[in-house]
Amino acid sequence: MRAVTVPGVDDEWAIRFEHAAKTYAAGSSSRRDAPAAVDELTLDVRTGEVLVLVGPSGCGKSTTLRMVNRLVEPTGGRVLVEGRDVATLDVVELRRRIGYVIQNVGLFPHRTVAQNVATVPRLLGWDRTRTRARVAELLELVGLAPDRYARRYPHALSGGERQRVGVARALATDPPVLLMDEPFGAVDPVGRRRLQDEFARIQRELGTTVMLVTHDIDEAVRMADRVAVMSLGGHVEQLAAPLEIVAHPATPAVADLVGRGRVARLLALGRLSPDDVDAHGTAAPDAPVVHVGDELGEVLDTLASDGVTAVAVHHDGALVGTVTSTAVLAALRRLVAAPAPADVPGR
Numbered sequence: 045m046r047a048v049t050v051p052g053v054d055d056e057w058a059i060r061f062e063h064a065a066k067t068y069a070a071g072s073s074s075r076r077d078a079p080a081a082v083d084e085l086t087l088d089v090r091t092g093e094v095l096v097l098v099g100p101s102g103c104g105k106s107t108t109l110r111m112v113n114r115l116v117e118p119t120g121g122r123v124l125v126e127g128r129d130v131a132t133l134d135v136v137e138l139r140r141r142i143g144y145v146i147q148n149v150g151l152f153p154h155r156t157v158a159q160n161v162a163t164v165p166r167l168l169g170w171d172r173t174r175t176r177a178r179v180a181e182l183l184e185l186v187g188l189a190p191d192r193y194a195r196r197y198p199h200a201l202s203g204g205e206r207q208r209v210g211v212a213r214a215l216a217t218d219p220p221v222l223l224m225d226e227p228f229g230a231v232d233p234v235g236r237r238r239l240q241d242e243f244a245r246i247q248r249e250l251g252t253t254v255m256l257v258t259h260d261i262d263e264a265v266r267m268a269d270r271v272a273v274m275s276l277g278g279h280v281e282q283l284a285a286p287l288e289i290v291a292h293p294a295t296p297a298v299a300d301l302v303g304r305g306r307v308a309r310l311l312a313l314g315r316l317s318p319d320d321v322d323a324h325g326t327a328a329p330d331a332p333v334v335h336v337g338d339e340l341g342e343v344l345d346t347l348a349s350d351g352v353t354a355v356a357v358h359h360d361g362a363l364v365g366t367v368t369s370t371a372v373l374a375a376l377r378r379l380v381a382a383p384a385p386a387d388v389p390g391r
């Protein structure tokens with residue numbers, strides 16, 4: 045927990061939007077303001093969580109994100125980071141404390157990978173030894189061997205490798221907050237999945253508070269601790285854990301977003317629980333084994349690929365029974381039927 049301690053401020057959140065609003069000025073041809081890109085947004089991002097904003101194009105996701113590092117100045121309300129209203133902070137200082145990763149990263153083309161990653165440490169006046177050590181550490185962290193990559197230029201990297209350099213650069217000074225705008229959008233689906241998994245590992249390791257924007261609901265439910273589904277005007281339709289969003293969409297707009305492919309998402313998010321296990325069931329001695337806590341999708345895969353009716357279930361190293369495909373279906377139904385905990389947008 046690296047939040048600045050401010051008297052009277054609960055440090056469980058790292059970013060807070062208080063009735064934050066943004067109306068862009070209309071073009072010169074019109075005398076009227078455009079409708080609000082973000083209208084009265086109230087939302088907390090908890091310290092150490094990954095909060096994903098997802099929603100249709102133009103609903104205000106990037107505007108919301110950019111109000112945090114003041115690339116966009118709110119026209120109403122306020123945004124606080126670690127207890128402080130960002131409008132009161134020096135913008136350069138603020139941006140040094142907030143990592144920012146965008147699609148196509150924007151690496152400096154005439155600087156090497158190492159020089160790109162060292163951008164903020166150099167601005168902060170770190171000495172050469174400390175900077176070099178940090179660059180090597182970060183490249184290792186994002187899976188780019190320093191001796192192979194440090195001296196290369198961005199044009200000699202794949203899209204995925206460039207994106208990794210962008211993440212390393214954003215993390216150079218271990219910022220408490222990281223903003224990511226479609227960070228994996230330009231990477232092919234397989235590379236994208238790998239980057240998402242690796243980034244999740246890095247985030248867990250560092251405990252950074254992350255706000256990530258995507259229009260891809262699958263990316264949202266895979267990456268997020270909580271998902272905020274937005275509609276036009278930065279309106280939060282639902283704010284909840286990924287499973288909750290998929291199992292219990294709160295509004296028709298959310299239902300629409302998660303509707304297609306919902307069962308596949310439930311299979312990826314739901315876990316095998318002791319309730320799904322038949323304690324008296326028997327499986328062939330050489331039957332494959334699954335574990336309590338495995339993804340339901342993995343369990344179903346095992347059942348399907350081995351052509352068996354039941355597989356053995358282990359829990360804490362011991363055989364506890366068997367599970368069948370019927371039980372997996374029952375588990376899915378239970379997920380959808382379970383009563384939804386109250387979702388209060390913004391908290």
Ligand SMILES: Nc1ncnc2c1ncn2[C@@H]1O[C@H](COP(=O)(O)OP(=O)(O)OP(=O)(O)O)[C@@H](O)[C@H]1O
Binds near residue numbers: 068103
């Ligand atoms: N600089 C700007 N000047 C005027 N209008 C803008 C500006 N930036 C964004 N907008 C408008 O504000 C609204 C919200 O845009 P924003 O980029 O925040 O949406 P988004 O949800 O991130 O969209 P996308 O998924 O397409 O990137 C849109 O109607 C957009 O046209």
